[in-house]
Amino acid sequence: MSAELLEAPATTETLTIGKALNLGLRRAMEDDPKVVLLGEDIGRLGGVFRITDGLQKDFGEARVVDTPLAEAGILGTAVGLAMRGYRPVVEIQFDGFVFPAFNQIVTQVAKMHARSRGLVPMPMVIRIPFGGGIGAVEHHSESPEAYFAHTPGLKVVAVSNPVDAYWGIQQAIACPDPVVFLEPKRRYWDKAPVDTSATPGPLFGSRVVRGGDDVTVLAYGPMVKTALQAAEAAETEGRSLEVVDLRTISPLDLEPVYDSVRRTGRCVVVHEAPVTLGLGAEIAARVTETCFHSLEAPVLRVGGYDVPYPPSKLEEDYLPDLDRVLDAVDRAMGF
Amino acid sequence: MTALRDETDDADIGDLHEVVDPVPGAGAPHLPQQPDLVQLLTPEGERMEHPDYPLDVSDEELRGFYRDMTLVRRWDAEATALQRQGELGIWASLLGQEAAQLGAGRALRDSDTAFPTYREHGVAWARGVDPLHVMSLFRGVDNGGWDPVERGFNLYTIVIGAQCLHATGYAMGVQRDGDGSAVLAFLGDGATSQGEVNEAMVFAASFDAPVVFFCQNNQYAISVPLERQSKVPLYRRAAGFGFPGVRVDGNDVLAVLAVTRAALQAAREGQGPTFIEAFTYRMGAHTTSDDPTRYRLAGEVEEWKLRDPIARLKAYLSRSGLADAAFFEDVEAEADRLAARIRSGTVEMPDPRPTAMFDTVYAEQTPPLAAQRAQFEAYQASFEGGEHA
Numbered sequence: 151m152s153a154e155l156l157e158a159p160a161t162t163e164t165l166t167i168g169k170a171l172n173l174g175l176r177r178a179m180e181d182d183p184k185v186v187l188l189g190e191d192i193g194r195l196g197g198v199f200r201i202t203d204g205l206q207k208d209f210g211e212a213r214v215v216d217t218p219l220a221e222a223g224i225l226g227t228a229v230g231l232a233m234r235g236y237r238p239v240v241e242i243q244f245d246g247f248v249f250p251a252f253n254q255i256v257t258q259v260a261k262m263h264a265r266s267r268g269l270v271p272m273p274m275v276i277r278i279p280f281g282g283g284i285g286a287v288e289h290h291s292e293s294p295e296a297y298f299a300h301t302p303g304l305k306v307v308a309v310s311n312p313v314d315a316y317w318g319i320q321q322a323i324a325c326p327d328p329v330v331f332l333e334p335k336r337r338y339w340d341k342a343p344v345d346t347s348a349t350p351g352p353l354f355g356s357r358v359v360r361g362g363d364d365v366t367v368l369a370y371g372p373m374v375k376t377a378l379q380a381a382e383a384a385e386t387e388g389r390s391l392e393v394v395d396l397r398t399i400s401p402l403d404l405e406p407v408y409d410s411v412r413r414t415g416r417c418v419v420v421h422e423a424p425v426t427l428g429l430g431a432e433i434a435a436r437v438t439e440t441c442f443h444s445l446e447a448p449v450l451r452v453g454g455y456d457v458p459y460p461p462s463k464l465e466e467d468y469l470p471d472l473d474r475v476l477d478a479v480d481r482a483m484g485f
Numbered sequence: 486m487t488a489l490r491d492e493t494d495d496a497d498i499g500d501l502h503e504v505v506d507p508v509p510g511a512g513a514p515h516l517p518q519q520p521d522l523v524q525l526l527t528p529e530g531e532r533m534e535h536p537d538y539p540l541d542v543s544d545e546e547l548r549g550f551y552r553d554m555t556l557v558r559r560w561d562a563e564a565t566a567l568q569r570q571g572e573l574g575i576w577a578s579l580l581g582q583e584a585a586q587l588g589a590g591r592a593l594r595d596s597d598t599a600f601p602t603y604r605e606h607g608v609a610w611a612r613g614v615d616p617l618h619v620m621s622l623f624r625g626v627d628n629g630g631w632d633p634v635e636r637g638f639n640l641y642t643i644v645i646g647a648q649c650l651h652a653t654g655y656a657m658g659v660q661r662d663g664d665g666s667a668v669l670a671f672l673g674d675g676a677t678s679q680g681e682v683n684e685a686m687v688f689a690a691s692f693d694a695p696v697v698f699f700c701q702n703n704q705y706a707i708s709v710p711l712e713r714q715s716k717v718p719l720y721r722r723a724a725g726f727g728f729p730g731v732r733v734d735g736n737d738v739l740a741v742l743a744v745t746r747a748a749l750q751a752a753r754e755g756q757g758p759t760f761i762e763a764f765t766y767r768m769g770a771h772t773t774s775d776d777p778t779r780y781r782l783a784g785e786v787e788e789w790k791l792r793d794p795i796a797r798l799k800a801y802l803s804r805s806g807l808a809d810a811a812f813f814e815d816v817e818a819e820a821d822r823l824a825a826r827i828r829s830g831t832v833e834m835p836d837p838r839p840t841a842m843f844d845t846v847y848a849e850q851t852p853p854l855a856a857q858r859a860q861f862e863a864y865q866a867s868f869e870g871g872e873h874a
Contacts, residue, residue, distance in 0.1 A: 227688050
């Protein structure tokens with residue numbers, strides 16, 4: 151490799167997921183004056199995770215709106231703004247607080263385009279910091295993605311790294327459909343180099359992030375890192391895991407998964423959400439339908455247990471970790 | 486000062502200084518004294534003045550209101566009949582609420598935008614929506630066939646109160662655009678209990694959004710009477726949110742017009758929201774699936790018939806010589822023609838194309854849904870004749 155290739159281009163900087171989102175939002179706001187941010191504490195404070203830090207100062211209170219403390223109100227007024235031609239980007243402060251807004255999201259945001267036969271588009275991004283692992287109190291560690299993925303009319307993505315955070319938020323804002331944008335809150339501080347002049351891949355596409363031959367491991371959001379750690383550990387035991395970052399939860403992009411499973415014959419799906427009727431169930435069904443003759447083992451799921459997210463002293467027991475992924479890999483190999 | 490009528494003393498009709506029960510039959514327990522009711526046309530068709538709501542309305546406009554209300558009532562009757570004959574799945578009648586809806590609808594300017602519930606057929610009429618585009622919803626052909634952007638009239642919202650937030654958000658957009666238009670959110674008395682409606686009023690107040698909340702208090706949320714929704718008159722709720730509340734005689738098209746115009750104008754001028762309680766009565770059932778005899782007395786309905794919104798305008802037009810028998814006959818004939826058009830247009834309405842349900846879920850179709858659509862088409866094509874009959 152030549153010396154100049156090793157040198158980082160000037161447009162590459164090392165960013166956390168949080169900072170990448172912040173820069174992505176800034177760039178989207180610069181690109182389109184119709185982008186309006188709405189949420190609780192997102193203005194002067196910059197959001198409880200500081201994702202919108204500095205944006206109100208630079209874009210003004212009309213574009214970065216500290217709303218009253220009412221999630222249905224935030225989503226419902228965002229619907230009206232979208233009808234008026236704006237592109238609202240809503241921040242739900244924590245995953246567990248999205249439920250007061252659930253009615254608006256499911257009955258209005260998701261259905262408006264179909265209800266109006268396409269006459270009223272709903273270009274809206276609903277940002278939700280999701281998942282556990284931060285030692286929080288109740289309602290701050292939930293994984294509500296399946297509710298949204300089960301709702302026709304919504305698109306749902308989960309980012310796992312700073313590059314996808316930077317580009318993904320801009321692509322979601324540019325998308326003409328409503329996008330539930332899930333941010334892995336415990337990974338907000340994970341860093342990676344981001345080339346801000348690169349050409350990003352499609353938002354609604356999954357991606358093989360580590361090649362392997364024995365078992366295909368699928369994950370999204372915070373569990374991608376866990377899956378990669380498991381793959382590294384497995385390698386020391388002579389097992390080769392292929393890791394796919396699903397990236398998009400609705401629509402699912404499973405072609406790369408099918409390609410992978412046809413080679414490996416084994417598939418493990420990992421998510422934090424409870425396993426029953428979670429994304430893993432849908433993926434298991436689809437992989438089985440499509441790759442039936444290639445499978446050496448049933449598709450296995452690693453997820454949260456079917457209990458309310460527990461108090462934080464128990465969350466390490468609840469959350470899938472490297473060992474639970476490897477345990478599932480062992481079981482898959484045992485068939 | 487509000488002009489009101491004392492039902493116990495007919496000689497006092499028209500006495501502007503008498504502040505008493507506004508409407509005959511108001512002795513019923515659910516109809517409290519209403520000293521604050523704005524009324525410009527009594528149930529007997531007497532024109533009143535109100536110091537806060539002077540109304541400049543031409544003779545042509547007055548006749549127009551009679552025409553509007555009569556045609557809409559006829560449409561409503563035809564729709565109810567069509568439902569009974571199996572041509573509509575359901576119909577939500579506006580009978581008795583014509584004045585509230587036409588008064589509010591005609592207060593809007595072309596550039597304004599309205600957010601209806603599912604009963605605002607009168608407002609739809611005022612916004613130039615083809616009745617057949619409303620009928621198609623109740624026939625199950627679509628979710629409303631009009632263009633909400635072109636008409637400035639959102640599609641019907643069936644989840645109670647959800648549209649109040651949309652109206653508020655839309656008004657926040659209007660505010661940013663600075664185009665001087667206003668937004669009118671419709672809701673019913675039951676909706677005032679919804680959290681989202683209360684959130685809409687909080688947002689509208691906090692941002693001084695140019696939105697007017699127009700509540701048709703028709704006394705019932707399906708079967709549940711008003712007193713289960715509120716311990717205070719609804720218009721007084723507005724004070725708690727920090728903006729004006731007005732109660733208007735919802736069966737008086739002139740008062741509704743005047744009050745709504747004033748509220749919309751205030752919104753346009755940056756004075757923020759107003760809550761209007763149009764005090765009216767749902768003369769019919771909640772919908773064609775409802776049986777109101779299970780929860781209200783016939784006598785109550787009879788009392789409200791005396792306050793009919795169309796009869797009082799007809800009385801005024803006749804008494805003041807603004808319309809003659811030929812005019813009323815013409816309107817009746819036009820109503821017959823409209824009913825015939827609605828009937829034939831409804832029964833001849835084609836069913837939607839089956840694949841249409843896949844086509845506008847997203848602005849950008851997804852590969853999985855496109856695949857499902859293809860599967861569906863292949864399945865349909867597998868039947869003899871090409872389509873699953």
